[in-house]
Amino acid sequence: MTTSAANGSNQRPVVIDASQLRKMYGQTVAVDDVSFSVHVGEIFGILGPNGAGKTTTVECIIGLRRPDAGTIRVLGLNPESDQDREELHTLVGAQLQVSALPAKLTVRENLDLYRSFYSHPADGAELVSLLGLGDKLDSSYKDLSGGQKQRLAVAVALIGQPKIAVLDEMTAGLDPQARRDTWELIEGIRARGVTILLVTHYMDEAQRLCDRVALFDQGRIVALGTPSELVAEAGGGKHVTFVPSGPFDDRLLTDLSDVTGVEHQGPRVVVTGTGELVNAVIQTLAANGVTAEDVTTGSATLEDAFLRLTGRHIHERDEANV
Amino acid sequence: MIGLQSLLPPQAPRAAFRKLVRYEFVLTRRTPNRATLGLGIPLILLVILGSIPKLQQPEAALGGLSFIEVYIPTLIGFIITVTGILGLPLPLATYREQGILRRLSTTPVPPAWLLGAQLVVNLTIAVVGMLVLLVVAMARFGMAVPKSSPGFILAILLTMVAIFAIGLLVAALADGAQAAQTLSGIAAVPLLFFAGLWVPLAALPVQIRDISTWTPLGAAVKAIQDAMQTGFPPAGQLLILLAYAIVAGFLAVRFFRWE
Numbered sequence: 001m002t003t004s005a006a007n008g009s010n011q012r013p014v015v016i017d018a019s020q021l022r023k024m025y026g027q028t029v030a031v032d033d034v035s036f037s038v039h040v041g042e043i044f045g046i047l048g049p050n051g052a053g054k055t056t057t058v059e060c061i062i063g064l065r066r067p068d069a070g071t072i073r074v075l076g077l078n079p080e081s082d083q084d085r086e087e088l089h090t091l092v093g094a095q096l097q098v099s100a101l102p103a104k105l106t107v108r109e110n111l112d113l114y115r116s117f118y119s120h121p122a123d124g125a126e127l128v129s130l131l132g133l134g135d136k137l138d139s140s141y142k143d144l145s146g147g148q149k150q151r152l153a154v155a156v157a158l159i160g161q162p163k164i165a166v167l168d169e170m171t172a173g174l175d176p177q178a179r180r181d182t183w184e185l186i187e188g189i190r191a192r193g194v195t196i197l198l199v200t201h202y203m204d205e206a207q208r209l210c211d212r213v214a215l216f217d218q219g220r221i222v223a224l225g226t227p228s229e230l231v232a233e234a235g236g237g238k239h240v241t242f243v244p245s246g247p248f249d250d251r252l253l254t255d256l257s258d259v260t261g262v263e264h265q266g267p268r269v270v271v272t273g274t275g276e277l278v279n280a281v282i283q284t285l286a287a288n289g290v291t292a293e294d295v296t297t298g299s300a301t302l303e304d305a306f307l308r309l310t311g312r313h314i315h316e317r318d319e320a321n322v
Numbered sequence: 323m324i325g326l327q328s329l330l331p332p333q334a335p336r337a338a339f340r341k342l343v344r345y346e347f348v349l350t351r352r353t354p355n356r357a358t359l360g361l362g363i364p365l366i367l368l369v370i371l372g373s374i375p376k377l378q379q380p381e382a383a384l385g386g387l388s389f390i391e392v393y394i395p396t397l398i399g400f401i402i403t404v405t406g407i408l409g410l411p412l413p414l415a416t417y418r419e420q421g422i423l424r425r426l427s428t429t430p431v432p433p434a435w436l437l438g439a440q441l442v443v444n445l446t447i448a449v450v451g452m453l454v455l456l457v458v459a460m461a462r463f464g465m466a467v468p469k470s471s472p473g474f475i476l477a478i479l480l481t482m483v484a485i486f487a488i489g490l491l492v493a494a495l496a497d498g499a500q501a502a503q504t505l506s507g508i509a510a511v512p513l514l515f516f517a518g519l520w521v522p523l524a525a526l527p528v529q530i531r532d533i534s535t536w537t538p539l540g541a542a543v544k545a546i547q548d549a550m551q552t553g554f555p556p557a558g559q560l561l562i563l564l565a566y567a568i569v570a571g572f573l574a575v576r577f578f579r580w581e
Contacts, residue, residue, distance in 0.1 A: 100420040
């Protein structure tokens with residue numbers, strides 16, 4: 001599944017190496033035969049739907065869980081060894097999916113507390129201004145907004161000057177503006193030389209931020225590469241979506257050489273393909289007396305790649321709940 | 323099981339423990355009912371009850387002692403219970419529930435240090451509370467210097483170890499703040515009953531008094547009372563306290579989870 005990275009990151013030293021990880025919870029296989037390497041200075045994405053084994057994988061990497069099989073090396077250290085794990089925790093900062101800070105301590109106090117845990121901590125004031133929490137220093141943790149809490153969690157993950165930052169679903173529950181701000185923040189952190197392991201179930205987040213992505217599904221890696229490689233691997237191409245003015249025979253479109261697929265989603269039709277797709281589709285329909293209304297077009301995304309690779313939408317379960 | 327090596331990792335700055343203790347004190351101060359309960363209520367009880375002249379008179383029913391003299395060991399037991407069983411488990415269960423202990427597990431500082439900081443805070447509150455109580459009782463209400471000071475101190479120390487071990491067991495068994503609160507209450511009420519908080523032990527039927535000597539606080543009150551009035555307390559009572567400390571401590575270590 002590994003594809004050669006075009007950005008040359010493969011020449012850089014490996015800082016995280018996971019090989020054939022396996023983790024069971026009772027009879028359930030949470031992580032199955034997962035292998036990947038992260039290079040220094042990369043933003044590496046672990047992407048997939050809820051329950052795909054992403055969090056379990058990073059928990060093994062930071063030494064919170066022991067894999068049932070497989071080996072992990074993080075900066076040459078073995079998270080399964082008690083002695084190595086201690087050193088590992090000075091070199092890796094983590095922002096966990098489910099974790100809080102003491103509710104009645106202020107931002108300043110929380111940072112002061114976590115700062116004392118490390119021998120060579122970062123400058124708290126600089127970190128706080130980088131994260132835009134400067135005017136919140138004396139606010140209690142419980143009084144912060146969701147976005148501010150997330151940013152403080154990131155600040156606490158970075159306060160020990162880690163070489164690697166593990167960020168698990170850091171934009172979950174944030175509004176779009178706060179998400180974009182957080183993305184810029186992560187790029188800023190990488191620019192300071194920190195390698196980032198980013199866990200997310202947001203395709204757009206991975207596409208925007210990650211140098212390389214491991215696409216997880218049902219405990220396995222189904223694809224690994226740069227976002228554009230994954231899109232290309234899954235067929236790439238373009239798509240055009242429209243509402244037809246009347247019924248038509250799908251074969252009108254599937255017979256076109258540029259078209260690779262036609263799918264009906266309620267009243268909408270999604271046509272995937274390559275080349276001059278939009279013109280070909282609209283002209284063919286018009287020639288048969290059908291008008292395409294409400295036309296949108298786009299290039300394939302990681303979302304399409306996931307759909308092609310697994311046959312399911314990444315947010316299928318979420319959507320079913322709505 | 324917690325190994326010694328994992329309690330003192332070389333990578334964690336020792337100053338971190340001082341910070342943890344400091345901020346646990348700050349958090350306790352910002353959660354007022356925790357500290358005031360242990361420090362304030364026993365003192366208020368002492369002052370109110372001590373101001374009733376009749377309760378300062380020797381009573382034949384209390385073995386020739388005044389009510390106040392009989393009640394001081396009970397108040398000591400109360401202070402230790404409030405700090406050890408009501409004060410200690412709730413923050414620990416809350417920290418586990420909110421993922422704070424788990425978050426600590428990813429730093430060089432072991433989560434056991436937070437438990438240690440909580441112990442320091444609650445033991446400090448207990449010691450200060452008892453000192454204030456004893457000073458006021460001696461200065462204002464005629465409490466005599468204990469017959470056996472070493473016995474008095476040893477009995478109190480063993481009580482603290484036993485009750486705090488039970489508190490840790492509560493913290494180990496409770497899977498959340500709500501459960502911790504419920505379990506603490508369930509544990510504290512009978513313990514305090516057998517310490518004579520609501521009805522003096524001497525006024526209870528003899529069968530209940532016999533049961534009381536086998537409970538942690540019943541044994542504690544009796545040992546402290548003996549050290550105050552007669553001399554070094556009998557080994558039996560001290561051994562009962564020790565047994566509770568060992569059993570509860572072992573179970574707490576056995577069942578404690580950091581997440």
